[in-house]
Amino acid sequence: MSASAILKEPKQGEPITMKGDRLQVPSKPIIPFIEGDGIGVDLWPASRRVLDAAVEKCYGKKKAIAWYEVFAGEKAQSRYGADQALPSETLDALKKYRVSIKGPLTTPVGKGIRSLNVTIRQKLDLYACVRPVRWFEGVPSPVKHPEKLNVTIYRENTEDVYAGIEWAAGSHEAEQLAAYLKDKLNAALPEGSAIGIKPMSSKNSKRLVRAAIRHALLRKLPSVTLVHKGNIMKYTEGAFKDWGYEVAKDEFAKQTVTEASGEAPNGRLVIKDRIADSMFQQALLRPEEYSVLATPNLNGDYLSDACAAQVGGLGMAPGANIGDGIGVFEATHGTAPKYAGQDVSNPGSLILSGAMMLEYLGWTEAADAVIKAMSSTIKAKTVTYDLERQMTGAQKLKCSEFASALIRNL
Ligand code: NAP
Numbered sequence: 205m206s207a208s209a210i211l212k213e214p215k216q217g218e219p220i221t222m223k224g225d226r227l228q229v230p231s232k233p234i235i236p237f238i239e240g241d242g243i244g245v246d247l248w249p250a251s252r253r254v255l256d257a258a259v260e261k262c263y264g265k266k267k268a269i270a271w272y273e274v275f276a277g278e279k280a281q282s283r284y285g286a287d288q289a290l291p292s293e294t295l296d297a298l299k300k301y302r303v304s305i306k307g308p309l310t311t312p313v314g315k316g317i318r319s320l321n322v323t324i325r326q327k328l329d330l331y332a333c334v335r336p337v338r339w340f341e342g343v344p345s346p347v348k349h350p351e352k353l354n355v356t357i358y359r360e361n362t363e364d365v366y367a368g369i370e371w372a373a374g375s376h377e378a379e380q381l382a383a384y385l386k387d388k389l390n391a392a393l394p395e396g397s398a399i400g401i402k403p404m405s406s407k408n409s410k411r412l413v414r415a416a417i418r419h420a421l422l423r424k425l426p427s428v429t430l431v432h433k434g435n436i437m438k439y440t441e442g443a444f445k446d447w448g449y450e451v452a453k454d455e456f457a458k459q460t461v462t463e464a465s466g467e468a469p470n471g472r473l474v475i476k477d478r479i480a481d482s483m484f485q486q487a488l489l490r491p492e493e494y495s496v497l498a499t500p501n502l503n504g505d506y507l508s509d510a511c512a513a514q515v516g517g518l519g520m521a522p523g524a525n526i527g528d529g530i531g532v533f534e535a536t537h538g539t540a541p542k543y544a545g546q547d548v549s550n551p552g553s554l555i556l557s558g559a560m561m562l563e564y565l566g567w568t569e570a571a572d573a574v575i576k577a578m579s580s581t582i583k584a585k586t587v588t589y590d591l592e593r594q595m596t597g598a599q600k601l602k603c604s605e606f607a608s609a610l611i612r613n614l
Contacts, residue, residue, distance in 0.1 A: 210283050211293055217270025220259060220302045220565075227302065229565045240307020241277040242539025243549040243603075246314045249313060250308050250551040251608035255558040256573060257611040262569040276320055285338035290320050295327050298532060305349050305533040305561055307554060310541075318368075321534070325361050330525035332415045333359040333504065337511040337521060338561065342528045342582045344594040345516035355382045358416035359504025361525060363403050364435040364440075366501045370400035395557040404440040404500060406447050413448040415526065416498035417456055420473050420549055427453075427463075427497040431503050444500050445477045471601070482506070487511055512536075519590050520552030528593065533561040547602045550588040552578065555610070577613040581606070584613075 217234040220227055225367035226363055239248040252271065259267055275292040284291045289309075298304045311319045324330070335357045371378040378399045385391040393399070413430065420428050432451070434442025452460045452475045461467050463476035478486060480503045486494065487510065499507060512521035523536040535553040543549050556576060563571035582591070585598040586609045592600040601609060 209579055210291075212273075213298065214270040217272075219300060222302070225529070227529060227565070229567075231267050232270050233565065234272050234301050234302065235561075236272045236274045236294075236301050236304040238274060238276045238294070238304070238306035238309070239279060240535070240539065241279075241309060241310040241558065242541040242544040242576075244277075244307030244309075244535075244539065245545055246543075246547050246549055246603045247535065247551040250603050251305075251554040251558055254551075254555050254563065254577075254607050254610045254614075255570075257575045258559075258562070258570040258577070259567065261614045262567070262573055267567065272301065274298070274304075276306070276324075290323055295324070299328055300529065302530050303533075303561060303564060304531075305554075305558060306535075308537060308539040310539050322366075322368075324532060325525050328525075328527055328530055328532065329362070330527045330530065331360065331362050332526045333357075333361045333508075334410055334419075334524045334526055334560070335359070335508040335512070335521060335536065336556075337508070337515055337517070339515035340517070340579050340582045342585060342587075342595065343516040343591060345512055345514065347488065348415075349491075350515045351564050353487065353511060355487075355494050355511060356419060356496050357504055357508045357511065358412060358419065358496065358498045359508060360404075360408060360412045360444075360499065360501045362501075363405060363408050364501035365400055365402050366505075367401065367403055369403070373398040376427070377458075393522070402437070402440050404444055406443070407443055409444045409447040409500070410451045411528075413451045413498045414455065416496050417452060417460070417473065417475075420496045421456070421459055423460050426469070427474040427476060427494065428496045428498055429431070429483070430475070431480050431483045431497050431499040431507065432477060433480045433503065434477075435479055441480075441500060441503075446519045448477070448498060449475060482505065484510060487514065516594075517552075520550055522553055522555065522556035522560050524557060524564070526564075531561070531564050533557040547604055548589050549603050550590050551603050551607060555607075573614050574610070577610045580613045581609045584609075 217232040218230040220229050220233045274297045276290050276294050280291050309320045338354045373396050382393045416428050430445045432441040432445040432446045460475050461472045463474050512518045521536050524531050524533040559571045559574040587598050588606050592598040
């Protein structure tokens with residue numbers, strides 16, 4: 205079947221464009237969505253209702269989203285063929301329309317098959333994985349003061365050990381590389397080693413830190429912390445830290461000051477750094493001292509889940525993958541297949557990712573409205589099963605009922 209026969213662009217709405225380095229968002233932007241596998245079928249309709257209601261509540265008929273369904277995962281396979289879990293026209297649409305949102309996707313199991321999420325990030329060069337972590341009053345948390353943690357994590361998405369450059373122990377490639385390292389660079393590895401490469405570049409580290417600094421400046425936040433393991437890996441992790449300071453100095457000299465300088469910030473953004481293991485302690489012991497964390501890939505992977513768990517919200521933490529003038533907003537959990545189609549799962553992660561998306565469009569009133577509705581709905585103890593089972597005296601709502609409660613609380 206021809207590609208154009210499958211995707212149906214909306215008849216109304218206009219694409220988001222770029223002018224210089226700024227998004228130009230029309231009053232009715234076309235926004236592609238991927239429903240997602242498993243519980244995506246429950247979460248997406250619930251999320252869409254809440255996002256549409258928030259936009260209508262804030263802007264009446266002046267603004268609206270022209271949703272455009274594109275396919276990935278099982279829905280794509282059933283339409284395009286078993287080997288087409290991520291059709292090229294879906295990627296083209298995500299690229300063309302610049303801002304999109306997706307539910308969770310099953311990672312196909314099998315040798316040589318890459319995660320669809322990783323493929324989307326790489327193909328669209330979505331170099332920053334952005335995870336805001338905040339506590340919503342009433343959500344059960346393992347710590348005494350979850351409200352003190354309110355950070356946004358900018359995690360590098362394209363390199364470090366996630367670049368996927370590795371060879372199995374005993375493979376011809378690993379043996380060859382080991383021989384080269386031993387003969388030419390005097391670096392002998394234990395016999396039969398598997399080998400992975402950890403590339404970290406100045407260009408990609410700098411653009412990540414630049415995005416984190418811009419985020420903090422735009423929101424008048426107090427600090428950006430470069431998280432690294434540079435005491436041990438000096439030329440990769442240590443360089444990440446150095447490049448981060450360089451960006452601040454070369455591009456944001458007037459708006460920033462380093463913690464190490466000892467100068468009073470006087471309204472400027474403080475740039476500081478922490479060694480990764482210490483950052484895990486700090487997140488628990490002095491969370492209020494951090495607002496934006498910029499991290500290489502692997503540190504950020506661990507840290508974002510640890511922080512989300514600290515506020516009790518691993519199942520409802522939002523996320524986005526952002527590049528230059530392009531963003532894919534997504535639920536951070538998986539497809540929870542055993543609950544698919546039962547209308548019981550928590551749509552919080554996808555809805556809060558939608559709020560991030562509204563903010564990215566510059567529709568901050570609608571984004572704030574969603575977050576406030578989320579706060580008051582959880583505070584009222586009207587929640588889905590996953591939170592209800594941890595709270596005393598809560599009322600258990602279905603996924604769709606939770607969305608309706610949010611809409612009432614907008
Ligand atoms: P998962 O789908 O996140 O589910 C694990 C458990 O987390 C669920 O059984 C459920 O716990 C809880 N959970 C997740 N989402 C929830 C929600 N919205 N509301 C309430 N509870 C929720 O992890 P998985 O079982 O390891 O992965 C399943 C598939 O998802 C795999 O194919 C994996 O590759 C994929 N995946 C996709 C993404 C993505 O697309 N971004 C991310 C991670 C995993 P209880 O059973 O305790 O209620």
